[in-house]
Amino acid sequence: MKEREPKSRTYNRKKLSLVFCVCVLLLIGLVVRLVRLMVFEADYYQELAEDLHQRERSIKAARGRILDRNGTVLASNRTVCTVSVVHSQIRDPEGVIEALSRELDLPEETVRKRVEKYSSIERIKANVDKETGDRIRALELKGVKIDEDYKRSYPYGSLASKVLGFTGSDNQGIIGLEVRYDTYLQGQNGTILTLTDARGIELADAGEERVEPVPGADLRVSLDYNIQLYAEQAAKKVREEKQATYVSILVLNPRNGEIYANVNVPEFDLNNPYDLTDYLAGTAQDPATLTEEQKQDLRNQMWRNQSINDTYEPGSIFKIVTAAAALEKGVVSLQDRFSCPGFRMVEDRRIRCHKVRGHGSETFVQAIENSCNPAFIDIGQRVGAEDFCGYFRQFGLMEKTGIDLPGEANIIMHKLENIGLVELATMSFGQSFQITPMQMAATVSSIVNGGRRITPHFGVAIENQEGKVLKKLSWPKGKQVVRPETSEIMRFLLEKVVSEGGGKKAYIEGCRIGGKTATSQTLPRGTNKYISSFIGFAPADNPEVLAMCIIHNPQGVYYGGTIAAPVIRDVFTNILPYLGIEKTEEKAYTTE
Structure with a gap:
């Protein structure tokens, strides 16, 4: 067999040339890469190197x-x-x-795990009071860092808790005004930069670089501490007396929508907002037996602002709206008469008046004084379903009020095509639909202030630490919802309710007060649970303040005129002199 000949020299030269070219290309690629790293990306890698030798702490x-x-x-x-x-x-x-466990009152095992953990910096405990922090700093323990921080503090505990809201561990707002105005309140954090060696040990001679924090701006609100306190005391008193589920009180300026007080008892402790102990006091529930999910559900309930987040059937207070709509349409006058036998048959429904024997023959003025359901059923029918819905829109009821708190609920209302004679009848005296108390107060304010829609609000201005106004908060100027003449007549009628009708228990000698009572059943019907309420304003001829009280599920006597009207009387007795609203000589308020 023939022996294979060796490969030619030409073939070997080609192979060497190929290897050489590959090496040259690799070398060129390496040079290009080095040039790119050392010239074009030098700043980027310089920053990375510095980061490896810098430790950053937030201020x-x-x-x-x-x-x-x-x-x-x-x-x-x-x-x-x-x-x-x-x-x-x-x-x-x-x-x-040993030192941190003792000073911070933490289990030794917990502290040990964090001290022995291999990390650039490990937090042991936050929100430590300054006195404790100063004691630990005085021990001069190597490797222990004490950074001063801020914790939100509420000097008056539970006062206006569901309005103010609170902040989380990151100092950001969670509910209420704290979250609504978080952008202004939050400020800008600073930093502390320290240099370390390759082992992560700080260099003694390097010092530290500080970027100072920028404090947040102050928020000025329309809430009045004294009025809020008066209202909260009145709400607590009636809640205890009537063993009610909760009580809400609103006090506002009906001319411009500024809210002076918003009480929703029970409130909660803003300095300890996650604690359910007080909220569950008197119930069969023990916080220790609840799951974390159950606890959070209860906290969400505890934090709700019932005046804004919840809806209810307004009952007879809504007769203010029905009367205003009828006057606007021109289908009723002060001299019109109605007949009340104690009920009204609407299709196959027998709808009763609160006075079983009826009011007999009565004028439009007396119908409002008596809060007569049959008379208002007749008035609602005169207005008609289509126009009634139109006045809902005209008065601003179909939209949210625009209040500067999160979570405002909207009206729950029939569609026009679903409103029959029965639905129209019940709507005319404030049932079969739901709105928020804040919406009801804003609408009544608009009807009695001359007819212009208001935007209820708390925010007044953003200020710096020295009190200089950085930004004045403005609110939309509402449209005219009723004629000034209609507004004047409504003020006259509602003053008569207090002076001669169902709101007599809100009367204060020498003060001209207008108002309207309401008593409605909660849903579902037949549970014997009621909502009692009263809305009042003063002075009746030129309102400067409006207040509303809602009592949920009172025990025993539950009529709004009996238990809610006196609450507003007590509030007005305290705050009218405080607001500079002086008593006047008694005189009849007449309208042409």
Whole structure:
């Protein structure tokens, strides 16, 4: 067999040339890469290198305060400390563990896990009071860092809790005004930068670089501490007396929509907003037996602002709207007469009046004084379903009020095509639909203030720490919802309700007060649970303040004129002199 000949020299040269070219290309690629890294991307990698030798700690910005209309501080900050450890700098681990466990009142095992954890910086405990932080700092423990921080503080505990809201551990607003105006209140955090060596140990001679925090701006609100306090005391008193589920009181300026007080008892402790102990007091529920999901559901209920987040059937207070609509349409006059036998048959429904024997023959004025359902069923039919819905829109009821709190609920209302004679009849005296108490108060304000729609609100201005106004908060100027003549007649009628009708228990000698009572059943019907309410304003001829009380599920006597009207009388007795609304000589309010 023939022996294979060796490969030619030409073939070997080609192979060497190929290897050489590959090496040259690799070398060129390496040079290009080095040029790119050393020239074009030098800044980027320089930053990475610095980051490896820098340790950054945050400096929390002081959150802006919330001030009432007179400058009383409703929400502020207190200095606290965050205690952390840097593992690579600790020289005496056992001493650090023992000291931090003792001073911070933490289990030794918990502290040990964090001290022995390999990390650039490990937080041991936040929101430590300043006195404790200063004691730990005085121990001069290597590797232990004490950074001053801020914790939100509410000087008056539960006062206006469902309006103010509170902040989380990150100092951001969670509910209420705290979240609505978070952008202004929050401020901008600062930083502390320190240099370390390759082992992560801070360089003694390098010092530190600080970027100082920018504090948040203050929020000035229309809430009045004194009026809020008066209203809260009145709400607590009637809730205890009537063993009610909860009580809401609103006090506002009907001319411009500024809210002076918004009480929803039971309130909760803003300095400890997750604690359910007080909220569940007197119930069969024990917080210790609840799952975390159940606890959170209860907290969400506890934090709800019933005046804004919940809807209800307004009952006879809504007769103010029905009467105003009828006057606007021109289908009723003060001299019109109605007949009340104690009920009204509407199709196959027998709808009763609260006075079983009836009111007999009565004028339009007397129908409002008596809060007579049959008369208002007749008035609603005169207006008609289509126009009635039109007045709902005209008065602003079909839209949210635009209040500066989150979670406002909207009206729950029949569609026009679903409104028959029975639905129209019940709507005329405030049943078979639901609105929020805030919407009801805003609508009545608009009807009695001369006829212009208001936007209820709390925010007045954004200010700096020295009180200089940075931004004045403005609110939409509402449209004219009723004629001034209609507004004047409604003020006359509602003053008669207090002076001669069902709202007599709101009467204060020497004060001209207008108002309307209401008593309605909660859904579902037949549970014997009621909502009692009263809305009042003063002075009746030129309102400067309007107040509303709603009592949910009172025990025993539940009529609004009997239990809710006296609450507003007590509130007015306290706040009218405070607001500079003086008593006048008694005189009849007449209208042409």
